[in-house]
Each structure stands twice: as structure tokens, then as C-alpha cells.
Amino acid sequence: xxxxxxxxxxxxxxxxxxxxxxxxxxxxxxxxxxxxxxxxxxxxxxxxxxxxxxxxxxxxxxxxxxxxxxxxxxxxxxxxxxxxxxxxxxxxxxxxxxxxxxxxxxxxxxxxxxxxxxxxxxxxxxxxxxxxxxxxxxxxxxxxxxxxx
Numbered sequence: 001x002x003x004x005x006x007x008x009x010x011x012x013x014x015x016x017x018x019x020x021x022x023x024x025x026x027x028x029x030x031x032x033x034x035x036x037x038x039x040x041x042x043x044x045x046x047x048x049x050x051x052x053x054x055x056x057x058x059x060x061x062x063x064x065x066x067x068x069x070x071x072x073x074x075x076x077x078x079x080x081x082x083x084x085x086x087x088x089x090x091x092x093x094x095x096x097x098x099x100x101x102x103x104x105x106x107x108x109x110x111x112x113x114x115x116x117x118x119x120x121x122x123x124x125x126x127x128x129x130x131x132x133x134x135x136x137x138x139x140x141x142x143x144x145x146x147x148x149x
Contacts, residue, residue: 001088001089001090001128002088002089002124002127002128003085003086003087003088003089004083004084004085004086004087004089004092004104004106004116005085005086005106005108005113005114007089007092007116007120007121007124008085008106008113008114008116010124011114011116011120013034013036013114014114015040015112015113015114015115016030016031016034016036016039016040016115017039017040017041017042017047018030018039018040018041018042018072019041019042019043019073020041020042020043020048020049020071020072020073020076021071021072021073022041022071022072022073023067023068023069023070023071023072024051024056024059024067024068024070024071024072024075025067025068027039027051027072028056028067031053037052037053037102037117038050038051038052038053038102038103038115038117039051039052039072040080040105040115041072041073041076043073047080047105047112048073048076048078049073049076049077049078049079049080050076050077050080050103051072051075051076051077052077052102052103054102055075055076055077059075062075080103080105081095081099081101081103081104081105082104082105082106082107082112083095083104083105083106083107084106084107084108085106085107085108085113089121089124089125089128090125092104092116092121092124093121093122093125096118096121101118102117102118103115103116103117103118104116104121
């Protein structure tokens with residue numbers, strides 16, 4: 001069975017992060033340049049939180065919110081969920097559901113090695129299901145149903 005780390009390897013994307021004092025508009029530009037819907041926020045070498053497209057939708061209505069000058073650290077979500085690198089796709093999928101989140105960090109020992117989206121988990125789950133169905137039902141020899149006369 002595939003693990004969270006294997007899904008990350010197949011995704012082949014580095015961690016995209018900005019510092020907590022980065023202006024939101026600059027963070028959005030980084031997200032657009034990297035074609036991602038979420039960005040990690042760091043303070044020094046530590047991951048401090050996450051900011052997503054949905055956060056922009058919520059924050060835009062806050063009085064005084066100015067994406068050109070507002071630091072992302074003031075508006076980000078703190079307390080990002082993570083999973084161990086060796087959890088199965090099934091466990092990964094259950095973690096997304098349990099925490100009602102769309103993004104999970106993956107941690108190997110003491111280091112974060114990547115970020116997975118719910119979409120990544122759904123795709124991995126689907127790929128495993130398709131593989132299982134193919135092996136179980138389509139790679140077995142077909143019986144001959146020709147009627148004998």
C-alpha cells in the first residue's frame with residue numbers, strides 16, 4: 001500500500017513557504033507562480049502556520065485588510081495538522097476527514113518533508129482502488145463462455 005511519502009514523491013513538488021512578515025499580495029504571487037492553493041508560513045526555520053486561497057476570501061472582508069501591506073503572519077491559520085511519512089493512503093484520507101482540513105504536512109522523524117492536499121489523497125486513493133480492481137478482476141484469465149454445440 002502507498003504511503004504519504006510515496007504520494008509526495010509522485011507529486012514531486014518542494015515545500016512552498018514565505019516568512020510571517022511577507023505581504024499577503026507577495027504571498028499570493030508566490031502561490032500563483034507555483035500553481036498552489038496553500039502556502040506555508042515560517043518564522044525562522046520553523047513552520048509557523050498556513051495560508052490558503054480560502055483565507056483570502058475570508059480576510060478580504062475584514063476592515064483595514066490590505067493585501068499589499070498586511071503581513072501574512074497576522075492572518076494565517078496557526079496549528080497546521082501533520083501526518084507521519086509512513087501512514088497509508090487510507091490513514092491519510094481518514095486524517096483529512098477527521099480534522100476537516102484540506103492540507104496536511106508530512107513529517108519524517110523531526111523534519112517536515114512536504115505538503116499534501118485533499119486532492120492528492122483522493123487521487124492516491126483512487127489510483128490504489130483502480131490498481132486493486134485491475135489486479136483482482138481484469139488480470140485473471142477470462143473463462144471461455146462459448147456455448148458448445
